[in-house]
Amino acid sequence: MIDLRSDTVTRPSAAMRQMMAQAAVGDDVWGDDPTVQQLETLAARMLGKQAALFVSSGTQSNLLALLCHCQRGDEYLVGQDAHTYKYEGGGAAVLGSIQPQPLPVSADGTIALDLIQAAIKPDDVHFARTRLLCLENTFSGRVLPLAYLQDAARLAREHKLASHLDGARIFNAAVKTGVDVQVIAEPFDTVSVCLSKGLGAPVGSVLCGSAELIKQARRWRKMLGGGMRQAGIIAAGGIYALEHNVPRLADDHVNAALLAAGLRTVDAVTIDTAWVQTNMVYMVPKAGTAEALTQYLHSHGILVDPGTTIRMVTHLDVDKADVLATVAAIRSFYSGA
Numbered sequence: 001m002i003d004l005r006s007d008t009v010t011r012p013s014a015a016m017r018q019m020m021a022q023a024a025v026g027d028d029v030w031g032d033d034p035t036v037q038q039l040e041t042l043a044a045r046m047l048g049k050q051a052a053l054f055v056s057s058g059t060q061s062n063l064l065a066l067l068c069h070c071q072r073g074d075e076y077l078v079g080q081d082a083h084t085y086k087y088e089g090g091g092a093a094v095l096g097s098i099q100p101q102p103l104p105v106s107a108d109g110t111i112a113l114d115l116i117q118a119a120i121k122p123d124d125v126h127f128a129r130t131r132l133l134c135l136e137n138t139f140s141g142r143v144l145p146l147a148y149l150q151d152a153a154r155l156a157r158e159h160k161l162a163s164h165l166d167g168a169r170i171f172n173a174a175v176k177t178g179v180d181v182q183v184i185a186e187p188f189d190t191v192s193v194c195l196s197k198g199l200g201a202p203v204g205s206v207l208c209g210s211a212e213l214i215k216q217a218r219r220w221r222k223m224l225g226g227g228m229r230q231a232g233i234i235a236a237g238g239i240y241a242l243e244h245n246v247p248r249l250a251d252d253h254v255n256a257a258l259l260a261a262g263l264r265t266v267d268a269v270t271i272d273t274a275w276v277q278t279n280m281v282y283m284v285p286k287a288g289t290a291e292a293l294t295q296y297l298h299s300h301g302i303l304v305d306p307g308t309t310i311r312m313v314t315h316l317d318v319d320k321a322d323v324l325a326t327v328a329a330i331r332s333f334y335s336g337a
């Protein structure tokens with residue numbers, strides 16, 4: 001199978017599994033797991049923050065950040081299509097009584113600064129207290145401009161808001177632009193990073209921020225049932241991912257560009273190549289063909305994320321030959337149809 005549905009489908013390599021199997025472990029809730037501690041130290045250092053917390057998922061990491069930054073009755077500003085708002089089950093509202101203020105996201109993944117500014121509520125009993133700005137980078141594979149991130153975080157600071165970056169794929173942004181990941185993370189109070197996507201670890205994310213905030217996040221994590229015991233086994237996969245799988249994200253970007261370029265030669269599908277910046281390709285098939293195309297690809301051993309716009313994500317278990325085979329299959333679907 002060529003599985004292009006997501007970069008979450010990556011499986012741990014033999015070398016990663018070996019490191020996991022040999023990991024020194026202890027009870028992490030007691031603070032005894034040296035491998036978890038090693039991962040947290042490594043992640044904090046790489047992201048340029050004081051501390052980090054190893055958590056089960058990106059969803060949990062973002063939720064912990066929201067719970068730390070906002071109290072009951074507070075509000076966070078977030079993109080209408082942001083993961084933190086749209087794809088996390090409403091966790092902030094359900095578990096934190098935190099009100100989202102969703103804002104429209106521009107095609108480049110940014111939220112216009114004037115919209116952010118206008119959404120910040122004055123101190124007035126009618127309003128929830130606006131406390132936090134939440135951005136996402138990369139957003140649908142798009143790299144948010146560094147100057148924008150800095151300006152947006154500054155705007156937040158000027159209004160005494162905290163800032164959180166959902167950096168699930170922040171390393172894709174860093175590798176794509178050549179900007180150090182610390183520089184991208186620097187304007188934000190907290191940054192969440194997924195280890196289980198393009199970086200190839202089987203499980204886990206890290207939340208990075210100040211020592212004080214991470215201490216508070218550790219308490220929330222325990223409350224949410226996220227205190228894990230001999231978690232060094234999975235943390236070792238995360239260490240391996242950070243130590244070995246960052247530079248190779250460039251291969252995924254090359255493969256996504258190759259996929260997009262190949263599909264540009266198929267008349268029946270449309271690709272907006274300007275937005276193919278990292279490891280994601282969004283393809284709009286000719287009206288009425290998306291479902292049949294998806295089924296055809298499936299029957300030819302190719303899995304895609306279905307919809308009227310089909311998403312394809314490159315990752316470490318997809319190589320150049322897989323990309324060429326995918327382009328060929330899509331071409332043959334339309335030439336046969």
Ligand SMILES: *Cc1c(COP(=O)(O)O)cnc(C)c1O
Nearest residue numbers: 057058059060083136166168194
């Ligand atoms: C995947 C993802 C998350 C959540 O990660 P899970 O581990 O799936 O919970 C958060 N934000 C973004 C942008 C993501 O792509």
